[in-house]
Amino acid sequence: MNETDIRRYAQLMRELELTAVEIRQEDGMVRLERSAKAAPAGPAQGPGITDAVGALPPASPASAEPDCISVKSPVVGVFYAAPAENAAPYVTAGDSVKKGQTLCLIEAMKLMNEIVAEEDGVIAEVCVTNGQVVEYGTELFRLRK
Numbered sequence: 001m002n003e004t005d006i007r008r009y010a011q012l013m014r015e016l017e018l019t020a021v022e023i024r025q026e027d028g029m030v031r032l033e034r035s036a037k038a039a040p041a042g043p044a045q046g047p048g049i050t051d052a053v054g055a056l057p058p059a060s061p062a063s064a065e066p067d068c069i070s071v072k073s074p075v076v077g078v079f080y081a082a083p084a085e086n087a088a089p090y091v092t093a094g095d096s097v098k099k100g101q102t103l104c105l106i107e108a109m110k111l112m113n114e115i116v117a118e119e120d121g122v123i124a125e126v127c128v129t130n131g132q133v134v135e136y137g138t139e140l141f142r143l144r145k
Contacts, residue, residue, distance in 0.1 A: 019076075019135070070141075071140050071142070072139055074106075075106055075108045075136060077133070079105075080104060081129075090103055093123050096120075102116055103117055117143065121145050123143060124142040124144040125142040
């Protein structure tokens with residue numbers, strides 16, 4: 001495995017927002033890791049970052065609106081908008097929600113974690129897509145008070 005391959009794998013990690021990757025080939029094995037804290041800083045520093053990753057930083061100013069609350073992921077896992085594959089999503093943009101109402105599920109280590117509204121409000125935006133892998137602190141929803 002050469003340096004070019006390793007750089008390509010590191011770029012792929014940034015694009016897919018992975019924290020670790022291990023590649024085994026006939027001529028050896030390489031494991032690349034980065035801390036979860038480094039993930040948000042990565043897009044701002046690296047050249048050639050894709051639009052999908054580069055689009056993350058602009059989300060922060062909008063969530064700083066005084067009338068919006070950012071609902072963030074408490075765990076690393078897979079985001080599910082609905083309780084089952086063919087079921088309607090728990091919430092969509094424009095829906096009114098009550099404190100304690102289920103907003104989504106995040107599967108982490110084969111365990112389904114319910115994410116609930118901490119306040120009454122209206123869903124201003126759903127920030128992630130169904131089936132997307134999310135990290136700790138990823139903004140899932142914007143809730144307007």
